[in-house]
Amino acid sequence: MALALIDCNNFYVSCERVFQPKLEGKPVLVLSNNDGCVVSRSNEVKALGLRMGEPWFKLEKLAKQHGIIAFSSNYTLYDDLSTRVMSILSTFSPRQEIYSIDECFLDLDGFDPQSLMAYGQAMRQTIMRNVGIPVCVGIADTKTLAKLANHCAKKGFAGVDGVCDFGLLDEAQRSALFASIPVGDVWGVGRRISEGLLAMRIKTIEDLRTANLKRIRSQFSVVLERTVQELNGVSCFQLEKIGKPRQQIIVSRSFGTMITGLNDLSESIAYFTTRAAEKLRRDGSVAASISVYIHTNPFKEDVPQYNGATIVQLNQPSDDTMELIGAALKGLKEIYRSGFHYKKSGVLLMGLQRKGSAQATLFDDTDKQAKSVNMMRTLDAINKKMGKGIVTLAASGIKHRWAMRRERQSPNYTTDWFELPEVE
DNA sequence: TCATGATTTGTCC
DNA sequence: CTAACGGGACAAATCATGA
Numbered sequence: 001m002a003l004a005l006i007d008c009n010n011f012y013v014s015c016e017r018v019f020q021p022k023l024e025g026k027p028v029l030v031l032s033n034n035d036g037c038v039v040s041r042s043n044e045v046k047a048l049g050l051r052m053g054e055p056w057f058k059l060e061k062l063a064k065q066h067g068i069i070a071f072s073s074n075y076t077l078y079d080d081l082s083t084r085v086m087s088i089l090s091t092f093s094p095r096q097e098i099y100s101i102d103e104c105f106l107d108l109d110g111f112d113p114q115s116l117m118a119y120g121q122a123m124r125q126t127i128m129r130n131v132g133i134p135v136c137v138g139i140a141d142t143k144t145l146a147k148l149a150n151h152c153a154k155k156g157f158a159g160v161d162g163v164c165d166f167g168l169l170d171e172a173q174r175s176a177l178f179a180s181i182p183v184g185d186v187w188g189v190g191r192r193i194s195e196g197l198l199a200m201r202i203k204t205i206e207d208l209r210t211a212n213l214k215r216i217r218s219q220f221s222v223v224l225e226r227t228v229q230e231l232n233g234v235s236c237f238q239l240e241k242i243g244k245p246r247q248q249i250i251v252s253r254s255f256g257t258m259i260t261g262l263n264d265l266s267e268s269i270a271y272f273t274t275r276a277a278e279k280l281r282r283d284g285s286v287a288a289s290i291s292v293y294i295h296t297n298p299f300k301e302d303v304p305q306y307n308g309a310t311i312v313q314l315n316q317p318s319d320d321t322m323e324l325i326g327a328a329l330k331g332l333k334e335i336y337r338s339g340f341h342y343k344k345s346g347v348l349l350m351g352l353q354r355k356g357s358a359q360a361t362l363f364d365d366t367d368k369q370a371k372s373v374n375m376m377r378t379l380d381a382i383n384k385k386m387g388k389g390i391v392t393l394a395a396s397g398i399k400h401r402w403a404m405r406r407e408r409q410s411p412n413y414t415t416d417w418f419e420l421p422e423v424e
Numbered sequence: 425t426c427a428t429g430a431t432t433t434g435t436c437c
Numbered sequence: 438c439t440a441a442c443g444g445g446a447c448a449a450a451t452c453a454t455g456a
Contacts, residue, residue: 011437032443039437039443055442073443100437190435221449223435250445257440299442311430346444405441425456432451437444 001235002108002116002139002167005146006089006123009134009154011102012040015081016071018132019413027068031056034254034404035072072409080414084131092123097239103150105143107239113167120163140166143237144230147187148205152177178206178231188227193220205231245283245352251276252346255402258297259342265294266329267397272347273328274396277321280349281376286317288351290324292331297343308335317353320372324349 008014012030017023027044031037038045038054048066050059056070063070082101090096095107108116120137127135138150145166153164157177166174183205184194196219202208209231217225226236251272259265269292280287293309312331318324328347411419 034441034443036441036443053442057441060441102437188435192434221434223449246446248446252444254443297442344443404443427456428454430451430453433449435448436446 001141002111002113003141003143003146003239004093004106004108004116004120004123005099005138005143005150006104006106006135007138007150007154008085008102009136010040010042011082011133012071012073012078013042014133015074015078016410017042018081019410023069027066028071029063029068030071030073031408032073033406034256035407036254039073070408072406074409074412076412076415077410081131081133085127085133085135088127088130089123092119095239096242098242105146105239108139116165116167117163120165121161124162135162137163138166139164141233142230142235143239144187144227145233148181148185148231151181151185175206178209179204181205183208186227186231188223193224196220245285245354246279247352249276249279249283249287249349249352250346251279252293252344252348253404254344255342256405257402259402260338260340262333262336262338264397264402265336265342265345266332267400268345268402269328269332269347270325271396271400272345273325274321276347276349277319277324277376278380280319280352281380283352284355285352286319286355287314287324287349288317288353289313289349290327290331291348291350292328292335292345293348294332294335294342294345296340300341304340306337306340308337310335311350317351319355320376323372 013028016028016030023042025044026042027048028042029038029045029050030040032039035056037056038050038052038059041050041052045068048068050063050068078101085102086096086098086104089104089106093106093108097105099105108119111119116139120139123137124135127133136150136153138146138148138153140146140149149164149166153160153162157164169177181204182194183189183197183202184191186205186208189197189208197203197208200211200219202211208228211228213225213228216228229236253268253272255268259268273290276290289311291309291311293307295307296303296305298305310331312327314323314327411421413420
């Protein structure tokens with residue numbers, strides 16, 4: 001049983017550097033949507049002590065002083081480079097689980113244990129040569145250990161050069177290593193659980209690995225119990241098949257500016273529902289209900305706060321943009337209150353099932369359904385070919401006063417001819 | 425009282 | 438110039454409800 005976890009280094013920053021090599025060695029960071037928080041940092045930025053998740057407006061001055069280069073996030077670019085990285089990695093194993101935009105697991109069962117280090121190096125070199133993104137590789141018996149091995153590879157522990165294979169460590173070396181790493185670095189141990197463990201004097205990974213299982217189960221949860229098992233080499237989290245359809249779809253966004261009126265809110269909800277319905281159809285699913293929510297800015301404690309949410313049941317499960325928008329706007333009218341400054345809204349599609357598997361009812365209008373399928377297929381095809389949002393429904397509005405801030409975005413180098421820079 | 429469904433919580437990246 | 442703090446997904450835990 002051997003598993004590899006391959007994780008791109010500072011992924012978003014690395015994507016920006018692929019197309020601007022002069023950023024190499026310079027402090028670079030990438031901001032979240034709306035230019036809100038720091039979500040990716042180069043090593044130089046980490047060395048300056050800037051923290052992950054820190055709001056940009058608090059750092060802007062400091063960043064200028066240090067000559068930090070900040071980008072708005074460019075998901076079109078990151079998605080495209082991610083696809084290339086994942087596609088290359090898929091050739092290294094018959095089984096791959098894409099865990100997130102910048103990391104995946106590979107099943108290395110049956111490979112020669114002595115050659116795994118070299119195999120990991122081959123992955124790194126191939127990706128660097130073909131895409132230009134640096135990655136690290138962690139190899140171990142379970143997912144949790146592979147994540148940890150990757151962490152060690154990134155930190156460069158014990159002369160490790162981008163690949164770390166726990167299979168090469170004996171018991172004593174393993175214990176010593178684990179005793180040197182804080183428990184919060186384990187996959188699945190977040191802030192809250194870290195605090196709880198600390199209160200029980202469980203400080204290092206070695207402490208956690210040797211902790212009493214029953215006690216962990218009763219004081220925390222079955223999930224943490226499994227994590228402890230995994231740290232001991234007992235596999236509890238299996239490799240998941242790719243292409244499994246999602247169980248929920250969320251589209252939500254903070255606004256670039258506060259909005260107050262029902263009209264602007266309706267536009268945003270219609271727009272988000274359109275995006276959600278596209279994802280739904282891409283998955284080949286239909287939704288049974290849609291939830292709508294709006295809220296004010298929770299960070300402005302001195303102004304009146306309001307959170308509204310509701311769930312609207314559809315007559316029958318659907319993937320039709322217009323039907324979904326109709327339901328969403330109905331929900332919005334119920335929860336809308338005038339007199340508040342709204343900062344964010346969103347929709348959530350629930351009760352997802354494979355299209356076609358839904359129970360047909362006596363009153364289904366099959367002719368109307370067939371027309372809807374054609375309409376939606378055409379809409380998706382045009383938008384795919386001509387660019388997202390070329391054809392939209394009137395309800396989504398045109399001007400989008402509420403659109404998010406993206407003041408420092410790089411061009412879509414790989415997906416839009418018109419955004420290729422001039423050759424100097 | 426139990427089983428089920430709905431909502432909240434915690435985590436990850 | 439001012440004001441300015443992400444988004445999406447999942448599973449388990451917890452709460453609410455109704456037979």
